[in-house]
Amino acid sequence: MSTHTNTYPQGDAFNASLKTRYRVATIWQFAFLSALLIAILALTALLYNVVDGAFGYVAYDYKKDPATFTPIPVNELTKEDLLVILKENLSSGAYNKLENEQKLETRTQGELYTLFLERLVQIDTKATWSMTDSLFRSAEIRAEAAEKYPDAQLEFRSWLTPQFLTTPMSSKAEFAGVRTAVLGSLWLVGIAILFALPVGVGAAIYLQEYAPKNWLTNIIQTNINNLAGVPSIVYGMLGLAVFVRTMEALTSGSAFGVTDSNGRTVLSAGLTMGILVLPLIIINAQEAIKAVPDSLRQAAFGVGATRWQTVWYHVLPNALPGILTGSILAISRALGETAPLIVVGASTFISLDPNGPFSKFTALPIQIYQWTTRPQSEFHAIAASAIIVLLVLLLTLNATAILLRNRFQRKW
Amino acid sequence: MENNNYAIETNDLSIHYGKFTAVKNVSMKVERKKITAIIGPSGCGKSTLLRAFNRMNDFVPSCHVTGELMLQGQNLYSRDVDPVEVRRKIGMVFQKPNPFPKSIYENIAWGARINGFKGKMDELVEQSLRAAALWDEVKDKLQQSAYALSGGQQQRLCIARTIAIQPEIILMDEPASALDPISTLRIEELMQELKQNYTIIIVTHNMQQAARASDYTAMMMIDDQRAGGVIEFDVTKTIFTRPKDKRTEDYVTGRFG
Numbered sequence: 060m061s062t063h064t065n066t067y068p069q070g071d072a073f074n075a076s077l078k079t080r081y082r083v084a085t086i087w088q089f090a091f092l093s094a095l096l097i098a099i100l101a102l103t104a105l106l107y108n109v110v111d112g113a114f115g116y117v118a119y120d121y122k123k124d125p126a127t128f129t130p131i132p133v134n135e136l137t138k139e140d141l142l143v144i145l146k147e148n149l150s151s152g153a154y155n156k157l158e159n160e161q162k163l164e165t166r167t168q169g170e171l172y173t174l175f176l177e178r179l180v181q182i183d184t185k186a187t188w189s190m191t192d193s194l195f196r197s198a199e200i201r202a203e204a205a206e207k208y209p210d211a212q213l214e215f216r217s218w219l220t221p222q223f224l225t226t227p228m229s230s231k232a233e234f235a236g237v238r239t240a241v242l243g244s245l246w247l248v249g250i251a252i253l254f255a256l257p258v259g260v261g262a263a264i265y266l267q268e269y270a271p272k273n274w275l276t277n278i279i280q281t282n283i284n285n286l287a288g289v290p291s292i293v294y295g296m297l298g299l300a301v302f303v304r305t306m307e308a309l310t311s312g313s314a315f316g317v318t319d320s321n322g323r324t325v326l327s328a329g330l331t332m333g334i335l336v337l338p339l340i341i342i343n344a345q346e347a348i349k350a351v352p353d354s355l356r357q358a359a360f361g362v363g364a365t366r367w368q369t370v371w372y373h374v375l376p377n378a379l380p381g382i383l384t385g386s387i388l389a390i391s392r393a394l395g396e397t398a399p400l401i402v403v404g405a406s407t408f409i410s411l412d413p414n415g416p417f418s419k420f421t422a423l424p425i426q427i428y429q430w431t432t433r434p435q436s437e438f439h440a441i442a443a444s445a446i447i448v449l450l451v452l453l454l455t456l457n458a459t460a461i462l463l464r465n466r467f468q469r470k471w
Numbered sequence: 472m473e474n475n476n477y478a479i480e481t482n483d484l485s486i487h488y489g490k491f492t493a494v495k496n497v498s499m500k501v502e503r504k505k506i507t508a509i510i511g512p513s514g515c516g517k518s519t520l521l522r523a524f525n526r527m528n529d530f531v532p533s534c535h536v537t538g539e540l541m542l543q544g545q546n547l548y549s550r551d552v553d554p555v556e557v558r559r560k561i562g563m564v565f566q567k568p569n570p571f572p573k574s575i576y577e578n579i580a581w582g583a584r585i586n587g588f589k590g591k592m593d594e595l596v597e598q599s600l601r602a603a604a605l606w607d608e609v610k611d612k613l614q615q616s617a618y619a620l621s622g623g624q625q626q627r628l629c630i631a632r633t634i635a636i637q638p639e640i641i642l643m644d645e646p647a648s649a650l651d652p653i654s655t656l657r658i659e660e661l662m663q664e665l666k667q668n669y670t671i672i673i674v675t676h677n678m679q680q681a682a683r684a685s686d687y688t689a690m691m692m693i694d695d696q697r698a699g700g701v702i703e704f705d706v707t708k709t710i711f712t713r714p715k716d717k718r719t720e721d722y723v724t725g726r727f728g
């Protein structure tokens with residue numbers, strides 16, 4: 060025993076070495092904490108930046124005074140008043156066009172009021188201010204607005220309104236909405252899921268449970284891993300070449316009797332997005348399948364199950380929460396992708412809802428990109444609002460992932 | 472075929488992982504409705520040999536088997552034999568209890584169902600649980616999770632699950648190694664009851680268990696190429712009292728290594 064005692068530090072020497080160990084530990088702990096703080100800071104800055112643009116003061120003016128249309132103050136106009144005003148003041152061509160889209164009597168007061176502002180008094184935004192400025196420099200903003208735009212009214216507004224969600228694209232920022240873009244994005248994601256989920260999970264099952272481990276499967280696996288890192292624009296080019304051009308007869312719907320379309324449809328784009336997320340779905344599903352313990356497979360084989368029964372009754376149900384979570388996270392990448400959509404030809408100005416796989420479409424990121432490139436500041440404000448909508452959609456998707464996981468993760 | 476007393480016979484059975492021979496030239500005859508213990512130091516290939524008996528080694532890609540494993544005159548490794556059928560006839564209980572993450576009832580019913588069981592499921596579940604000496608403990612909570620059972624109960628559930636598919640042979644790989652002495656004894660008692668109807672082959676590190684519970688004992692040991700082999704196979708009593716091989720004597724008396 061005594062021969063061993065000198066091998067380790069004792070007494071003061073031990074305490075000294077312990078102190079050094081604690082010091083190193085503290086330094087590392089601090090480093091990790093800083094890393095976390097930096098991450099939180101970056102995310103907060105991002106969120107703040109977006110929210111900052113979506114709310115704030117706006118100075119606006121009417122091209123025509125509302126009083127020339129009605130003696131009633133604008134905020135007291137009823138639906139009936141508005142119907143009369145619109146009928147009297149719109150050109151008959153414009154009026155009939157609106158009637159054709161949707162009978163005016165069936166529209167809500169809010170919609171009619173919007174029409175009134177858009178078509179008749181023609182609201183004209185002079186300037187917008189960010190939320191921070193509006194909150195902390197409101198006096199200066201008032202002075203500035205009064206000086207530069209003496210006729211304009213100043214109002215604190217949220218650019219993100221219920222109408223913003225339900226109205227289609229418009230060339231005037233004040234009346235533009237994200238309805239078309241949101242629907243387009245949902246179509247895209249839906250088609251991507253329909254394509255990529257079964258194919259991806261199927262491939263993952265084959266690779267994990269059936270494929271022999273040899274050089275060929277190794278090559279395939281490596282390629283899948285690498286494909287997950289290929290820049291998205293490359294998938295866009297692939298989609299353009301394969302879905303838009305080569306398979307145009309199918310993706311435009313002309314093979315099914317649709318005549319007024321080319322290959323730049325929501326179907327082509329959805330499939331492109333599907334291919335884009337496919338490697339991610341495969342990898343995630345493989346991980347989920349790998350996490351199912353082998354003892355469970357052995358238990359199933361041990362009572363005389365075939366490989367298929369083992370996979371279907373035990374491996375898949377146990378991997379399902381992981382597969383779903385992984386897939387949804389992969390899909391949410393598709394929701395935010397812009398580059399491939401530009402390549403496969405998303406429309407930049409479209410106000411018709413996508414109504415089928417062969418529709419033309421636009422998507423939220425495209426819309427946001429479009430609006431941010433405009434010089435007028437009101438477009439930046441609605442771009443910020445659209446970003447919030449996109450973020451909420453993403454959050455919803457991720458929350459669904461968590462809910463699904465908890466729901467299926469019924470641990471026995 | 473020549474002797475119906477044998478449940479299973481091996482002739483020069485060797486098991487290789489890639490180029491490495493883990494078990495070499497095992498020839499043994501396992502008697503019907505008896506308990507045969509396989510003992511030997513760690514890494515000598517006991518589990519490997521046991522898994523070869525019901526072709527569980529098929530799932531190890533590098534593993535291949537040479538020689539013969541005869542069940543009722545048929546080589547289980549010949550091409551026309553379906554491994555699923557082999558595992559249906561030769562059930563296995565694993566070292567770590569591995570119930571399905573399902574209810575107790577379903578743990579037993581599943582194997583029966585996929586094998587096309589046509590009788591009354593409730594009866595089968597009860598019979599199997601009774602045979603595994605678990606019925607009284609779980610009869611009121613059949614629909615509860617099997618994971619809520621204790622380790623020993625889980626292991627008996629796994630035995631019940633194996634009995635339910637009515638195999639001819641039951642393989643057990645250290646079934647009591649994770650259990651306390653009382654649960655271990657219960658499993659041993661259970662084996663004595665089961666041998667009325669089944670042939671049991673058990674791997675164990677517990678010498679007393681082998682001596683107490685088994686009728687025959689196979690002693691395994693590695694040679695200088697690290698390949699395991701059966702160096703002595705005899706009636707348990709003989710192995711423990713008058714072993715022929717010096718290494719067996721050292722091992723069973725605890726003087727090994």
Ligand SMILES: Nc1ncnc2c1ncn2[C@@H]1O[C@H](COP(=O)(O)OP(=O)(O)OP(=O)(O)O)[C@@H](O)[C@H]1O
Pocket residue numbers: 488493512513514515516517518519520531533
């Ligand atoms: N899947 C495998 N792949 C490669 N070699 C293996 C594999 N399983 C076991 N071996 C090797 O085969 C030899 C025998 O292993 P085995 O598990 O059969 O020993 P054992 O007698 O059951 O040991 P223990 O008593 O520790 O369980 C060991 O050398 C082991 O390393």
Ligand SMILES: [Mg+2]
Pocket residue numbers: 517518519644
């Ligand atoms: Mg073992």
